[in-house]
Amino acid sequence: MIDLYYWPTPNGHKITIFLEETDMPYTLVPVNIGAGEQFNPEFLRIAPNNRMPAIVDHMPLERGAPISVFESGAILVYLADKSEQFIAQDSRGRVEVLQWLFWQVGGLGPMAGQNHHFARYAPERIPYAIERYVKETNRLYGVLNKRLADREFIAGGYSIADMASYPWIVSHENQGQNLDDFPHLKRWFEAIKNRPATIRAYARANSISSNTTLSDEAKKILFGQTAQSVNPK
Numbered sequence: 713m714i715d716l717y718y719w720p721t722p723n724g725h726k727i728t729i730f731l732e733e734t735d736m737p738y739t740l741v742p743v744n745i746g747a748g749e750q751f752n753p754e755f756l757r758i759a760p761n762n763r764m765p766a767i768v769d770h771m772p773l774e775r776g777a778p779i780s781v782f783e784s785g786a787i788l789v790y791l792a793d794k795s796e797q798f799i800a801q802d803s804r805g806r807v808e809v810l811q812w813l814f815w816q817v818g819g820l821g822p823m824a825g826q827n828h829h830f831a832r833y834a835p836e837r838i839p840y841a842i843e844r845y846v847k848e849t850n851r852l853y854g855v856l857n858k859r860l861a862d863r864e865f866i867a868g869g870y871s872i873a874d875m876a877s878y879p880w881i882v883s884h885e886n887q888g889q890n891l892d893d894f895p896h897l898k899r900w901f902e903a904i905k906n907r908p909a910t911i912r913a914y915a916r917a918n919s920i921s922s923n924t925t926l927s928d929e930a931k932k933i934l935f936g937q938t939a940q941s942v943n944p945k
């Protein structure tokens with residue numbers, strides 16, 4: 713019913729975690745971003761920003777033509793609304809989830825992403841950039857740790873806000889962070905890690921690719937993009 717355009721990265725894991733928590737049937741459509749498959753015209757029609765994840769729902773609630781969605785936050789909201797799961801149904805609870813979801817997609821994700829980039833992939837070591845993003849990641853971990861001091865999950869019950877944040881905490885060591893400095897975050901992290909749906913989601917990831925290193929060719933594709941990449945002459 714749902715096609716998930718996917719590659720096993722933190723943003724991809726968000727959606728497999730959701731789908732594994734629900735009974736929604738889905739098919740993984742691998743988009744090998746290291747090989748440039750995100751620039752295939754069929755994919756760009758669904759995901760004009762040439763980033764995965766994206767979905768196509770062939771059975772929308774209103775029926776009619778399939779609905780496609782790109783951006784992991786929008787996908788999570790769409791699926792949560794459709795299934796009426798993992799988002800509160802009242803406006804007070806819903807906005808609680810949404811603000812933390814947006815916090816993740818606008819803050820934790822991009823900052824941790826730049827952290828990975830400068831610490832692991834940049835061709836030269838730039839101490840200012842590394843320190844900038846390690847510190848900002850540290851601040852964001854501190855925000856989440858404080859939030860979790862007096863509650864089990866980020867916003868009410870287990871929700872799409874948790875599913876969006878968890879995959880970005882998985883690589884805490886690569887981000888120069890020590891979870892022992894964040895005891896509430898660590899407790900939350902271990903609880904989500906041990907959920908059967910999370911375990912299944914990461915097992916599916918490994919069935920697509922378990923390669924976490926990038927070839928020089930892949931780095932050129934991923935880190936050399938300009939406007940021309942999505943508007944080839």
Ligand SMILES: N[C@@H](CCC(=O)N[C@@H](CS)C(=O)NCC(=O)O)C(=O)O
Nearest residue numbers: 721723745750763764765783784785
């Ligand atoms: N804001 C987007 C970010 C998605 C994103 O950055 N995806 C990366 C992998 S984690 C990607 O597809 N990269 C392909 C590329 O850089 O061309 C979302 O949350 O969905």
